[in-house]
Amino acid sequence: MHSLFPLFIAMIAIIVLIEMWATKLRIAYPILLVLAGLLISFIPTLPVVTIDPDVIFLIFLPPLLCEASWSISFKEMKKWWRIIGSFAFLVVFFTALSVAVVANYYIPGFTLALGFLLGGIVSPPDAVSTGAIMKFVKVPKATSAILEGESLLNDASSLIIVRFALIAVGTGQFVWGQAAVSFIWMLVGGVGIGLLLGWFFIQAHKRLPTDAPSDIALTLIEPYFMYWIAEQFHSSGVLAVVAGGLLMSSQRLTFLNSTSRVRGLSVWESFVFILNGIVFFIIGLDLPEIVDGLRSNGTSLREAIGYGLLVTAVLILARIISSYVAMIATLIFRPAVAPRSRSPKQRFLMPLLLGWTGMRGVVSLAAALSIPVVMNGVAVPQRNLILFITFVVILSTLLIQGLTLPYLIKRTKLFETFEEEPEEQVRTRMKQGLKHHVYQFLKDKHEKELHNRDVMDRILKHWEEKVNAADDSWMNEKTKVIFMELLDVQREYLQKLNCESTIDEGIVRSQLYQLDLEEERLRRI
Structure with missing residues (x-):
């Protein structure tokens, strides 16, 4: 622990410097953080960084989800709930299915269960990367609301797929009835527990003689309680944090005073920035360990990179197809809520933009690392290859889509004449x-x-x-x-x-x- 402490202190300093550099270059800072971690990982004397998946799930995920639920527009979420729900659940499942079929056909030793496991891991886009990129370009509020709302829910749906896929890999069978009941409980139980705890925390803030420091301290630990308690009841901790966070966000004026709100905003911004920076930095630092595990299985690095790029292409294509299907369905069934555009070109290119925002990140890494080494006394097959493919997907989507998305928006002039009041x-x-x-x-x-x-x-x-x-x-x-x-x-x-x-x-x-x-x-x- 003492040997890693200076590394973490230096890591935070590097994260701050890289964020300033990225802002000057007008590049999303997660891209530079992953590259920086990758370069630093090649330093021979650097301590080996081993990531515990429970640390990422429990330490990093709850506050990141809670902050997102506090900052999102709930009114826009209600307006676009159909397309948000379809992207968060149907598109995630379609993406996982596409990856499963392609992996089963092209990657040796991959069963459909392993393909679904990989698909569930890499299917959810990362909200942090997309948000960092959107700071440098102008997009309609409808598009931003869809992306933000999707990011709050797709983590839960992808982790549910991963959980069921792991059961299928470990047991060799899949009981549809039991899976359906478990799925419903994870959704209903997660949302119910989150709302109940959110109401309880609101009452605690109202009735206890809190001041600004204690209010802020409570808001920092509350998402951890929501996540942990929901997981203890075998429901979705992600949905619990999201539901509780949305409830508390809508009532923030009733249980937090102005001092708590002003100071809390600054504290949360800094806290979440550091958490995001550490996770993306660690993604790059963890590559040597992943490569060593890959070589121990006898898989060549060249083949593994090819598999990773193949899965990346499937992810991008599946999301673009889903975006066009969503646009067509909206125009047919709900034309009144379809975003207005002045030209057919705009209407045609909007789904392409939405499909091009699928950068992967924190949740995909944590889900991949959560795969146990041994299940039921037998080593989980292709674990190291899944880890490496996940890393390639994260890196390639950040570089390919992350670097080109602002250019595509500016080059196509997609939103310059968009009908929206300034x-x-x-x-x-x-x-x-x-x-x-x-x-x-x-x-x-x-x-x-x-x-x-x-x-x-x-x-x-x-x-x-x-x-x-x-x-x-x-x-x-x-x-x-x-x-x-x-x-x-x-x-x-x-x-x-x-x-x-x-x-x-x-x-x-x-x-x-x-x-x-x-x-x-x-x-x-």
Whole structure:
């Protein structure tokens, strides 16, 4: 442990430097992190990094899923739930089936069960890689919502496939009835446990005398509880974290104060960034151990790379086909919700873009490493080859799709004329409505109640001109109470606006964050 500690400290420093370099180059940082880990792994004196799959599943996965569920737009998820559900479950199963058939036909020694095992491992796209790439390009909010919603659910479906495939590999048989019951319990039990625990944690925050540090500490450990308890009941820990996280996210204004929300956002951003960076860095560091295991089985490196590239091609093709099928189904059955475009070219290229976003990462690596060496006293066949193919898939999708996706979007000019109201225009319209609502509230409720006309005039002038005074000496406790009340009025207005209009939830959340900052400023006057 002492020999690895300096490595982890250096790793975090390298991750920070690479992220800054990637931002300057306008490249997704997971790509450079994997390459950096791969290059560093060839240093002769470097300690061997052995990854425990339980560490990745239990330590890394719950907070990453929880953070994603807190940042996603639940309103957009409800709007696009059909296509999100199809990509998260049907497309994952179709991809796993495609990989299973191709692996069984082309890779010697691969049965259909082993093919499904490999397919379940490599089928879920990685949300972190896609999100890092989308920072440098402009895409419609519908596309972003679909990708984010899919990433929350496809991990659960792929891990379910892996679990059942492992049973088939170990026993040599597959009982469909038992599998169906287990599948339903994993879905229903995972969601139910997550919602129950999410409600319990919300009540704990409300009823306990917590402050900002304790609130943040609780939010850090809560996803681990959700995941672990769900797994103890043999349901889906992934779905438990997602369901609980979505519930808590929707209620964050009711059980966290502004201080906890502002400070918690910074803590979570840094925490998740470090976790993501460590995992992608370790992917590269783990290659020598994987290659050694591959050679011990007598498989040549050249053949293994060929198998990995073949599986990568199947994954890309299966996702593109699924994207076009989803587009056709939407146009036939739900044309009203189909994204509007001004040209046939845009409509034709959109599924291609969606199909090209299938970079693999954290979950695929963890699922591959979770394959036991021995099952029922017999060594699991092709384990090392599956590990190596998974690594090739992760690396090749990050390099091929990750590096070309921004270029394809800019080259095709796919979204330059997309029919969507500009964000600045939406933001301006929302702020105008917000100021009018607050000004009217002041005139209706406080104009007759306040006797100090000087104070009232200052408040009204503040909301008419939105200019911060240079001197805050006029702010007494009475006016501070009024200002705090106005902040609550604005939050209520924004929540109602978010529910009743088509305005982007991300813009509403940004304005809510500004209100939290304003409340923190008032507390310190």
